[in-house]
Amino acid sequence: MEKQYDPQENEDRIYQKWEDSGFFNPDNLEGEPYSIMMPPPNVTGVLHLGHAMENTLMDIMARYQRMQGKKVLLLPGTDHAAVATQAKVEKILIERGIKDPRKELGREKLLEEIRSFAENSKSTILQQIRKMGTSCDWSRLAYTFDETRSKIVNEVFQKMYTDGLIYRGHRVVNWSVKGQSTCSDDELEYKERIGKIYTFKYCQNFPIAIATTRPETKLGDTAVAVNPKDERYVKYIGQTFEVHDFAGSGIDLKIKIIAEDSVDMNFGTGAVGVTPAHSMVDFEMREKQISAGNEIKLIQVIDQNGKMNEKAGQYQNFVVKEAREKIVAWIKSAGLLEKEEEITQNVSTSDRFGDIVEVLPMTQWFVAVNKKIPGKNKTLKELMKEAVETGLNNESTQKITITPSRFEKIYFNWIDNLRDWCISRQVWWGHRLPVWYCQNPDCQKPFVSGSDMEKCPLCGGTVKQDPDTLDTWFSSGLWTFSTLTEKERGIFHPTSWMQMGSELLFFWMARMILMSTYCLNEIPFKNVYIHGMLRNEKGDKFSKSAGNNIDPIDISKKYGTDALRLSLISGISPGSDSKFYQEKIESARNFINKLWNISRYIINKNQESKIINQELNKNKLTLADFWILQKMSNLIEEIINEIETYNFSLAIEKIREFVWNDFADWYVEVSKFENNKTEKNIILNMLLEDILKIIHPYAPFVTENIWSILGKETLLISEKYPEKESYWKLASATQTDEMRFDLIKEIIIAIRNLRSENKIEPGKKIKVVFDTKNSVEFGLIKNKDLLNSQENLIKNLRTGVEKIEIIETGEKPSDCAHTVVAGVNIFIPLEGLIDIQKEKTAAEKEIENLKKYISDMESRLNNKSFVQKAPAQIVAQEQKKLKEAQIKISELEKYLEKLK
RNA sequence: GCGCGCUUAGCUCAGUUGGUUAGAGCAUCUCGUUUACACCGAGAGGGUCGGGGGUUCGAAUCCCUCAGCGCGCACCA
Numbered sequence: 014m015e016k017q018y019d020p021q022e023n024e025d026r027i028y029q030k031w032e033d034s035g036f037f038n039p040d041n042l043e044g045e046p047y048s049i050m051m052p053p054p055n056v057t058g059v060l061h062l063g064h065a066m067e068n069t070l071m072d073i074m075a076r077y078q079r080m081q082g083k084k085v086l087l088l089p090g091t092d093h094a095a096v097a098t099q100a101k102v103e104k105i106l107i108e109r110g111i112k113d114p115r116k117e118l119g120r121e122k123l124l125e126e127i128r129s130f131a132e133n134s135k136s137t138i139l140q141q142i143r144k145m146g147t148s149c150d151w152s153r154l155a156y157t158f159d160e161t162r163s164k165i166v167n168e169v170f171q172k173m174y175t176d177g178l179i180y181r182g183h184r185v186v187n188w189s190v191k192g193q194s195t196c197s198d199d200e201l202e203y204k205e206r207i208g209k210i211y212t213f214k215y216c217q218n219f220p221i222a223i224a225t226t227r228p229e230t231k232l233g234d235t236a237v238a239v240n241p242k243d244e245r246y247v248k249y250i251g252q253t254f255e256v257h258d259f260a261g262s263g264i265d266l267k268i269k270i271i272a273e274d275s276v277d278m279n280f281g282t283g284a285v286g287v288t289p290a291h292s293m294v295d296f297e298m299r300e301k302q303i304s305a306g307n308e309i310k311l312i313q314v315i316d317q318n319g320k321m322n323e324k325a326g327q328y329q330n331f332v333v334k335e336a337r338e339k340i341v342a343w344i345k346s347a348g349l350l351e352k353e354e355e356i357t358q359n360v361s362t363s364d365r366f367g368d369i370v371e372v373l374p375m376t377q378w379f380v381a382v383n384k385k386i387p388g389k390n391k392t393l394k395e396l397m398k399e400a401v402e403t404g405l406n407n408e409s410t411q412k413i414t415i416t417p418s419r420f421e422k423i424y425f426n427w428i429d430n431l432r433d434w435c436i437s438r439q440v441w442w443g444h445r446l447p448v449w450y451c452q453n454p455d456c457q458k459p460f461v462s463g464s465d466m467e468k469c470p471l472c473g474g475t476v477k478q479d480p481d482t483l484d485t486w487f488s489s490g491l492w493t494f495s496t497l498t499e500k501e502r503g504i505f506h507p508t509s510w511m512q513m514g515s516e517l518l519f520f521w522m523a524r525m526i527l528m529s530t531y532c533l534n535e536i537p538f539k540n541v542y543i544h545g546m547l548r549n550e551k552g553d554k555f556s557k558s559a560g561n562n563i564d565p566i567d568i569s570k571k572y573g574t575d576a577l578r579l580s581l582i583s584g585i586s587p588g589s590d591s592k593f594y595q596e597k598i599e600s601a602r603n604f605i606n607k608l609w610n611i612s613r614y615i616i617n618k619n620q621e622s623k624i625i626n627q628e629l630n631k632n633k634l635t636l637a638d639f640w641i642l643q644k645m646s647n648l649i650e651e652i653i654n655e656i657e658t659y660n661f662s663l664a665i666e667k668i669r670e671f672v673w674n675d676f677a678d679w680y681v682e683v684s685k686f687e688n689n690k691t692e693k694n695i696i697l698n699m700l701l702e703d704i705l706k707i708i709h710p711y712a713p714f715v716t717e718n719i720w721s722i723l724g725k726e727t728l729l730i731s732e733k734y735p736e737k738e739s740y741w742k743l744a745s746a747t748q749t750d751e752m753r754f755d756l757i758k759e760i761i762i763a764i765r766n767l768r769s770e771n772k773i774e775p776g777k778k779i780k781v782v783f784d785t786k787n788s789v790e791f792g793l794i795k796n797k798d799l800l801n802s803q804e805n806l807i808k809n810l811r812t813g814v815e816k817i818e819i820i821e822t823g824e825k826p827s828d829c830a831h832t833v834v835a836g837v838n839i840f841i842p843l844e845g846l847i848d849i850q851k852e853k854t855a856a857e858k859e860i861e862n863l864k865k866y867i868s869d870m871e872s873r874l875n876n877k878s879f880v881q882k883a884p885a886q887i888v889a890q891e892q893k894k895l896k897e898a899q900i901k902i903s904e905l906e907k908y909l910e911k912l913k
Numbered sequence: 914g915c916g917c918g919c920u921u922a923g924c925u926c927a928g929u930u931g932g933u934u935a936g937a938g939c940a941u942c943u944c945g946u947u948u949a950c951a952c953c954g955a956g957a958g959g960g961u962c963g964g965g966g967g968u969u970c971g972a973a974u975c976c977c978u979c980a981g982c983g984c985g986c987a988c989c990a
Contacts, residue, residue: 014949016949016950017950017952018952203989208989210989210990212990223990224990225990226989226990237990238990276990277988277990280988280990281990282990283990284990285990286990287990292990294988294990295990356989357989358988358989359988359989360989417918419917419918420917420985422916422917422985423916423917423984423985423986426915426916426917426985426986426987427985427986429986430986430987515984515985518985550924550925583925583926583938584925584926584927584938586926586927588918589918589919590983591925591926592924592925592926594924594925596924596925596938596939596940597925597938597939599939599952600938600939600952602952603950603952603953604952605952606950606952606953607949607950607952607953609949609950609952610949610950610952610953611949611950612949613949613950614949614950615949616949617949618949662926662927663927666926666927666937666938669938670937670938677949677950678954678955681949762955762956765955765956766955766956766957768944768955768956769943769944769955769956769957770956770957772944775944775945775947775955776947811947811954811955862934863934865934866934869934870934873970873971876970876971877970878969878970878971879970879971880970881970882969882970882971883932883970883971884932886932887932887971890932890933891932891933894933894934898934
């Protein structure tokens with residue numbers, strides 16, 4: 014074995030071994046099913062650090078559960094990411110000089126370009142997932158746009174259409190002019206900007222002034238809404254006012270004054286100009302009014318190119334911004350403007366195309382979220398709520414738990430504000446709507462079909478498929494079950510655990526819940542873990558455009574995948590962002606190397622002593638042996654608990670602390686000189702093997718590598734996770750072993766400390782005198798006997814102690830360095846080398862501290878209500894502490910006296 | 914505007930239902946080539962737990978309030 018671990022040599026080979034072993038495929042495993050669906054990365058490029066972190070989290074969980082004896086499925090896949098991918102490829106094509114790819118290439122050719130880009134990107138991504146060590150079942154690899162998934166998409170569409178949950182309607186939608194496509198409410202990004210709000214009247218004799226940031230849309234106004242409690246305006250409610258030639262457009266407006274409770278009387282003029290065609294809120298007002306029998310018109314004045322249309326009269330063909338300026342100028346000159354103020358406003362932009370989104374009325378396809386599902390008497394909204402609130406159909410086994418729980422509130426909040434989901438997109442890359450329109454002018458009926466249609470089933474006329482495609486989240490929503498066969502759904506669905514970033518809460522998590530509860534009457538997953546975002550040391554997001562992007566594969570190549578994995582999850586906690594920086598990677602690499610060297614030491618030792626499968630003789634165990642066995646037992650319990658509550662970072666931190674501090678720095682050192690060699694070797698090997706197992710989910714490559722160097726014929730990936738009980742059985746000698754070993758540890762540290770403080774030369778051998786007269790005892794064994802029996806530890810653990818003397822006189826030897834641990838006086842004779850003044854100052858300072866401590870403690874214990882109210886256990890504990898401090902202070906005082 | 918987080922050592926973070934003199938890693942300083950590891954070992958220094966108030970025998974922990982940062986939603990007339 015090399016002095017330093019070289020990750021490069023083996024990673025690919027080991028991954029191949031795992032893959033060949035079949036353990037990635039749950040069909041080869043026994044036990045309780047445990048399933049994780051990988052959030053399919055978009056085929057828009059390469060994996061970034063966030064993906065790498067996700068892969069690490071999922072793989073830790075998958076490997077851990079596999080080692081716990083479960084039948085683990087980690088299913089890999091990719092997402093065609095409709096709009097995102099098309100937008101990306103179009104951008105590339107434009108950069109290549111094709112000005113308008115859709116026009117110049119046409120549907121088929123453009124799709125061919127996108128397909129080839131996507132396939133390329135896909136193969137890169139899959140390679141990267143392998144490189145991360147992800148133990149996923151490649152035989153079940155899925156793609157949201159492959160044949161199997163497309164078939165299910167069509168089936169679900171048809172089912173929802175039949176149930177009346179998917180409908181074609183003329184409603185307002187978000188329209189990206191640049192992308193020439195709709196987008197859903199969730200695909201909007203709000204950007205803050207400074208805008209102007211104008212307060213004016215439509216015309217001189219209009220009774221009410223209104224305010225707006227978009228005067229150009231006022232050409233489409235058909236109502237003014239006021240609060241019915243508003244005394245200023247109540248008299249106008251129900252009246253219709255005509256505005257002749259609004260803003261010189263040549264267009265006459267008919268404005269009806271309507272009552273709306275939601276109008277804030279104190280905001281602006283207390284009246285809202287209602288533009289149903291260009292505002293979601295106004296459109297809803299109109300629907301409300303209509304259902305109350307109050308007809309209001311819908312007048313569209315902006316077209317799909319972001320220009321004013323023929324309904325804008327004189328302003329036709331101006332882009333909205335120009336029209337706005339002209340109308341404002343006209344209003345000003347006509348003396349209608351009452352106020353002009355600057356405000357900060359949020360404008361909705363398209364998250365993929367980046368342009369400001371216009372709200373337009375269009376005929377599109379929608380999912381009705383507030384409509385009762387036939388046979389269920391519940392709406393989709395209600396299903397989605399139920400699944401998280403009480404459990405689907407009020408079954409507790411069908412309840413989704415979100416970690417951290419605060420995201421549940423955010424989710425409910427979102428559901429409350431949910432509108433019908435526009436699912437048709439005018440991009441070409443995606444699942445084409447399974448809708449056919451009869452071309453016979455006498456028929457013209459639309460048909461929804463799960464499979465391709467050729468002829469109109471009614472009139473036999475030719476049919477033409479709808480050119481639109483589905484919102485990408487429609488297919489992603491099916492992911493937890495579209496990836497499984499019917500039979501597999503019985504085993505792996507609902508899936509056990511799902512992890513994702515908080516930005517996908519609505520896009521994806523909510524849609525999966527919607528689809529799964531509706532289609533299968535089952536929740537998609539039992540537990541969702543929401544992770545935060547990785548940021549750099551300054552707290553900035555990593556992004557290509559900011560130029561601070563880090564390629565995880567570069568780090569993997571330089572430091573090894575194990576170090577990358579450890580550094581990615583170090584310091585993370587559920588739902589919170591975390592920082593990722595160089596020191597973390599190095600620290601992780603160092604730990605891997607430490608593990609390598611611990612193993613190297615033990616493996617070399619094995620070769621010398623050639624021990625084979627010997628039984629541990631409990632009678633030959635030392636205090637140190639019992640101590641480490643107890644520690645290991647506790648550790649296993651703690652980390653299982655941490656992993657199962659998704660505290661991945663805490664678990665590995667605890668492992669690291671144990672491995673480095675307890676095992677390497679103390680136990681391995683002790684093993685070098687204690688005489689029960691056989692027992693030591695057995696314990697060292699047992700611990701090493703189990704340490705490799707508990708680290709394996711985090712750092713699979715190095716652990717598997719060492720495992721094979723240990724000469725194991727099995728693969729570590731398929732080993733059983735260690736159990737607390739097996740250590741507990743060995744270690745349960747006495748509970749106080751741990752405390753007594755810790756006392757020896759403290760004494761050793763105190764001796765090292767005295768050496769350092771008194772500048773005793775490194776190589777110089779010393780004698781130590783212990784006075785145990787007033788010391789605090791642990792258990793039945795006297796400290797005197799304990800020190801006697803553990804002389805070996807004290808001498809050999811980097812203390813340079815050559816001789817030990819134990820006295821019980823309470824007399825102070827002179828010319829000594831001195832300290833007190835648990836009442837044990839420790840003296841190191843210094844033969845005139847001692848700096849008396851320094852010793853005095855140190856002792857005085859410590860006495861000072863102790864005095865304050867003791868007086869605090871005394872006043873607490875003298876406080877009657879403390880003694881009365883605090884639990885007896887706490888009081889006893891405090892009394893013990895006080896006693897210890899008192900012993901220490903009196904010993905120090907005596908020592909100080911001696912110094913004078 | 915409504916709701917939710919966060920604020921602990923120079924940095925990154927722990928701190929379980931309130932109960933040791935608030936912990937770790939990195940960084941800093943001192944010492945050390947002791948043959949598993951200098952990607953190492955031994956030690957040290959460093960915090961009035963964001964400010965203020967309250968509850969309690971006892972508060973980093975619970976409540977109120979203020980401030981800073983972040984997130985979600987709504988508004989954006």
